[in-house]
Amino acid sequence: MIHLGEYPVGVVGGFDPSFLEIPEEMIVTTMRNNQRYFALESADGKLANKFVTMMATIVADPEVVRRGNEKVIASRLSDGKFFFAEDRKKSLDAWNTKLDSVVFQAKLGDGRKTIGDKVRRIVKIVEALGGDGHAASICKADLASHAVGEFPELQGVMGRYYAKHFGYGDDVARAVEEHWWPKGGGGDVPTTPNGALVALADRMDTIVGCFAVGLEPSGSADPLGLRRAAIGVWQILLKHPTFSFTQLLDAAKAALGVAEVKLDEFFRQRLRGIFVDSGIPAQDADAALAQDFRDPRDAMARALACAKISKEAREVFKRVANIVDDARGKGLVIGDAPTPARFVADVERTLHAAIAAAQQREDSARTNRNYAAVFESLEALRPTVAMFFDKGGVMVMDPDPALRDNRLALLHWFITPYLSIADFRLLGGSGGAS
Numbered sequence: 001m002i003h004l005g006e007y008p009v010g011v012v013g014g015f016d017p018s019f020l021e022i023p024e025e026m027i028v029t030t031m032r033n034n035q036r037y038f039a040l041e042s043a044d045g046k047l048a049n050k051f052v053t054m055m056a057t058i059v060a061d062p063e064v065v066r067r068g069n070e071k072v073i074a075s076r077l078s079d080g081k082f083f084f085a086e087d088r089k090k091s092l093d094a095w096n097t098k099l100d101s102v103v104f105q106a107k108l109g110d111g112r113k114t115i116g117d118k119v120r121r122i123v124k125i126v127e128a129l130g131g132d133g134h135a136a137s138i139c140k141a142d143l144a145s146h147a148v149g150e151f152p153e154l155q156g157v158m159g160r161y162y163a164k165h166f167g168y169g170d171d172v173a174r175a176v177e178e179h180w181w182p183k184g185g186g187g188d189v190p191t192t193p194n195g196a197l198v199a200l201a202d203r204m205d206t207i208v209g210c211f212a213v214g215l216e217p218s219g220s221a222d223p224l225g226l227r228r229a230a231i232g233v234w235q236i237l238l239k240h241p242t243f244s245f246t247q248l249l250d251a252a253k254a255a256l257g258v259a260e261v262k263l264d265e266f267f268r269q270r271l272r273g274i275f276v277d278s279g280i281p282a283q284d285a286d287a288a289l290a291q292d293f294r295d296p297r298d299a300m301a302r303a304l305a306c307a308k309i310s311k312e313a314r315e316v317f318k319r320v321a322n323i324v325d326d327a328r329g330k331g332l333v334i335g336d337a338p339t340p341a342r343f344v345a346d347v348e349r350t351l352h353a354a355i356a357a358a359q360q361r362e363d364s365a366r367t368n369r370n371y372a373a374v375f376e377s378l379e380a381l382r383p384t385v386a387m388f389f390d391k392g393g394v395m396v397m398d399p400d401p402a403l404r405d406n407r408l409a410l411l412h413w414f415i416t417p418y419l420s421i422a423d424f425r426l427l428g429g430s431g432g433a434s
């Protein structure tokens with residue numbers, strides 16, 4: 001509405017109250033998108049049969065403008081009322097049949113390329129994850145309706161109305177609408193488990209199918225919106241943690257008959273973007289996601305916990321990880337745990353005892369995924385580790401293979417539980433704690 005006139009002047013118009021019998025969204029969409037009108041509500045918060053439009057200047061007779069706009073909106077609402085009435089004479093099954101001739105993605109080939117094929121796959125994915133397939137079976141039906149043909153932005157919204165009209169319950173009707181959510185960055189995610197599961201199945205089917213036939217995004221080009229679909233998957237999983245990313249991916253591959261598709265890095269980067277946008281430092285996000293990304297809530301908790309690690313601790317523990325990596329790079333076999341009887345220096349015994357005590361006190365925190373508490377314990381262990389290196393007078397890579405291997409095993413035993421939370425090799429020299 002901005003910059004459409006030099007001297008905007010409002011005028012109030014109205015329309016026949018009988019048009020309020022059609023879905024409110026159809027009326028508001030007609031007024032906003034087609035006519036650029038402002039919809040009005042009555043005192044009780046319900047849509048009123050009135051609107052406001054703007055004239056570009058003061059006119060001699062505003063009534064002429066009002067009547068002209070009322071005539072136009074009446075014509076458009078008459079079309080909407082007709083479409084809504086005609087649609088309810090059909091059936092969801094009839095619309096689903098029409099979707100068998102509407103191509104979703106031609107490269108998927110016969111038996112997989114139509115929207116009808118896609119709907120059947122969505123049902124399979126939903127049922128494979130223990131969901132009810134009723135909402136999935138009709139989730140795209142309204143795409144074949146007159147109303148959505150005229151108002152594409154109402155896909156899902158009209159599906160909700162039609163699902164209820166044809167006897168489906170509120171949960172199914174709500175899921176039909178919500179499976180289109182989120183519609184963009186910052187958009188609402190499904191509120192119901194049923195809607196969330198259908199939304200996840202729909203998006204994962206699209207991503208797996210497109211990657212399987214070589215349609216993955218390239219550079220900044222993403223004409224099929226696959227990155228947006230993946231972000232939607234993560235947004236939903238963060239809100240509905242009962243669903244498993246791994247099970248969802250496996251179910252989508254099975255429904256499409258795809259044996260393998262490389263998606264790990266694609267999904268990891270989308271989740272990284274969500275973390276960074278939420279304020280998590282990039283290096284902390286990378287450290288957490290390098291270890292595991294498939295449980296997004298757990299990965300976020302691990303990334304946030306990295307803020308508990310001080311600059312000094314990051315440097316010490318990165319040093320340990322690098323020593324172990326270098327030893328493996330030289331072909332050395334490192335044991336899972338050291339043999340205390342082979343210790344020859346007090347700093348070895350002191351570090352071993354400190355690590356054992358830390359692992360014991362961290363047991364409950366690890367079980368409860370309280371990673372901040374684990375890293376607080378790790379921080380307390382830092383001076384002992386630093387002393388082992390700087391004041392202990394011992395050399396990890398000792399010429400004596402027995403001493404060398406035992407000290408490497410000690411460091412491996414120490415660092416491995418923490419590396420399962422975050423990869424210290426990716427952490428820089430500054431942290432959130434001091």
